[in-house]
Amino acid sequence: MxxxxxxxxxxxxxxxxxxxxxxxxxxxxxxxxxxxxxxxxxxxxxxxxxxxxxxxxxxxxxxxPLKLSRDAAKAQSPRLSIDTPALSGSISLKGARIDDLWLKRYDQTTSKTSPPVELFRPEGAEHAWFADFGWAGANLPGLPDSRTVWTAAPGQVLRPTSPVVLTHDNGQGLVFTRTISVDADAMFTVADNVRNQGSQILSLAPYASVQRQGIPAKLGANQIVHEGAIGVFGGEDGKTHSLKQSKYGKWKKDKPLETFPSKGGWTGITDQYWLAALVPDQSQDVTAQYRVTQAGAVDIYDVNFVGPTKALAPGQTLTQSTRLFAGAKTVPLLRQYEYGGQPPAWWKFWDSRKAQVPRFDDAIDWGIFSFFTRPIFNVLEMFFKLAGNFGVAILLLTVALKLVLYPLADKSYESMAKMKKVAPEVEKLKAKHKDDPAKQQQEMMGLYAREKINPMMGCLPMLIQIPVFYSLYKVLTVTIEMRHAPFFGWIRDLSAPEPTSLFNLFGLIPYDPGSLPMVGAMIAHLGIWPLLYGVTMWLTTAMNPPAADPIQQKIFQWFPVIFTFTLSGFAVGLVIYWCWSNVLTILQQYIIMRRYQVENPIDKIIARFKGKPAQATR
Structure with missing residues (x-):
């Protein structure tokens, strides 16, 4: 063998x-x-x-591509200001677009002088991102487009208590009125009216679009988080809704055009933390599209929907109301919009109210184990409210998960402790029957039976825990609460890698190890927490039964070193979680090994400091 x-x-x-x-x-x-x-x-x-x-x-x-400065692109059109508790920016009268938006409650960096997060930026600037609304009709000249300059009364400012009104007369019998309102958080409502003052019956269909003209290079790099097109589309019954997603790379390469008929629902473009989503009337039949086109060297990512075509007789008016969510993907806020008011309590698994924006919290990438990630987030949110610190909430959640999984883990560590205890006898059997593998296997099974050891118990409970811990990793990655959240000491942002490195003496030397060629990326964040993680992983590995093959043993010995360098580039909040989880695992294993009088590395270390031989005692 x-x-x-x-x-x-x-x-x-x-x-x-x-x-x-x-x-x-x-x-x-x-x-x-x-x-x-x-x-x-x-x-x-x-x-x-x-x-x-x-x-x-x-x-x-x-x-x-056209690369005006943001201010220069903004100056291409007269504007109306936006000023709410959560948002600032402006509406372009040219095209009547919402294309200039900042999120007041979120900063770009942890610096005290950091500007707020920019969500939308006007067309003409690099990486433009905006929302567009309007009417479409076959062979109808004079419909407003991106070049149309709308009229607005001077001095209007969009606030939660004061909507703004824009008008346009195309001079060919159609008068358009657009009323834009906004709440105190992140939801706009765009109400469009078009009146036919001509003498012919016309056919018009409403549309809305969210468009990105090129994307920053960093977007799409995080493979565990969905970034790109997203939408929830309803069936004909208005009850069954399906989630459709397409990452930026796949959106462009494999499926340049996707069409989704839907009753109600919503669709938009999402990043790791931010979302711009269009929400039509939930009783309306629409056709949504995920589309990618190219203008010069710029890829234009467009998510849109078109409503049903309606006849507009002379003297009549058509109306269309569309909502636009433009903000941060915080779970309480998404659930508030989903349920049209106060969201259900976190412990409720269902709610009798009809969803106003169906499955809106699916804008957060819960992953394939959503039945784990959602409850884990709810508990994490509860601990965050209690502790007031997201890092402490991570520690408390890890303890809670360890307690829930304690029976499974206890069986696993008990089996491993017993296997480590009989390891010397196993080696003797291998030496005694080295030329007879069948006899060797038979004797080993007999030994395990006498000692009441089930080798599979060392693996099976751990396999059951994998979905849970993956879900926790997922939650910590997609949760905006970890972004710019401080911990203690030098950790100012749990969502960023460790800010110090061993190779500049943890910041004491004014030198950036990341600037080194070839190895810079590997050592730039090899700070205190990754090193602590490496130590705890080494100790965990040392407490497990050795691999059967000597070569495998040597490979496993290098795992702590490899993972220390690999995980140093991860968000430090995740490294803290893994380190703390290892500490709890070590404590549990140590107690079990002492119970079964199994030699363990902790007792060896203690004995070495005391100058005594290590003993496994009760």
Missing amino acids: QNDNKNTLMFIVSAFAILIGYQFFILGPNQKKVEAELQAKKVAEAQIIATQPGVVLGPDGRPA
Whole structure:
């Protein structure tokens, strides 16, 4: 069996080496060649496009997208100001768009002088993001578009207590009125009226759109969090709703156009913490789209819906009301909008009220184990309210989970302690029957039976815990409460990596280890918490039964080092959770090992400090 394990491990290592070599010597050069050819093709195409008026080539030879400064893009249109307890910004009268928005309650950095988070920015600026509303009709000239300048009474300011009114007369018999209101949090209501003062019956359909013109490079990099198009669409019965998501990369590459017929529902574009979502009337039949188009070198990501076409007779008026959520994805706020008022208490698993915005808290990426992540978040939120510190809430939640899973973990650690206790006898059996694997296995099973050891019990309870702990990891990743949340001492943002590093003496030396080539990214955040995690993982590994194969034992010995470097780049809140979870695991294992008089590394360390031999005592 030992030789089989050794051969298997050697096969895996050899296969891995072959794959790396193939990637480095064959796939890599081929990929560079293909990229060079593709770049040459794009430059050639760009030269043709550049002959068109108004197109300028960038440094890479491709058409340069319009990159006005934010202020310059904003100055392209007269505006009405937005001023609420949660939001500031302005509405562009050109196109009557909501395209300039800041979130007052959230800062971009932890600095005291940090500006608030920017959500929307006007077209013309790099990475423009805005919401558009209007009417569509076949062969109808004079419908307002992005170039139309609307009229508004001077001095209007959009506040929760004062909506603003915009008007436009197209001079061809249609008069448009748009009333925009907003609440104290993050929900706009856009009410559109169009009156037919002409002499013909017209057909119009309302539409609404959220559009991003290019995205920052960092978006889409976090694989565990959904960022991109999102929507919940209703069936014909108005009760069954399905969640449809498409990440930025997949949205562009695999499915450039997706269409979803729906009764009510909602749709929009989401980032890790922020959301811009359109909410039509829940009794209205709409057709939603996820669409990607290209303008020059800029990818335009567009989520929109179109309502049913209606006849507009002379003298009549059509109306359309659409809501726009533009803000942070906090669970209480999303649930408040979902239930049209006060959300249900966290311990309720159902609510008899009809949802006003169905499944709105699905804007948060709960993951495949949502039946775990939602309750875990509810408990975490409760601890956060009690402790007033998100880091402390993480510690309390970890303790609570350990208590709930204690019976399973206890069985697992008990089995591992017994296996470690009989490890010397197992080694003797292997040596005695090294030429007879069948006899060796038979004797080992007999030993386990006499000692009442079930080898599977060391693994099965741990497997059951995996979905729970993955769900906790998921919650800590998607929860906005961890963003910019301080802990104690030097930790000012639990959602960012450890701010110190061993390689600049934890900030005492004015030097950035991240600037080192090749290894900078690996050591930049190797601070106190990642090192503590590495120590606790080493101790946890040392308390487990050794692997059967010596080569596997050596590999497992390197795991704490590898994971210490790997996890140092994670959010420090997650590292604190893993470290604290390891501490609780070590305490539980230590108590069980003492109960069964099993030698353990903690007693060895204590004995070494005392200058005495380690003993396993009750």
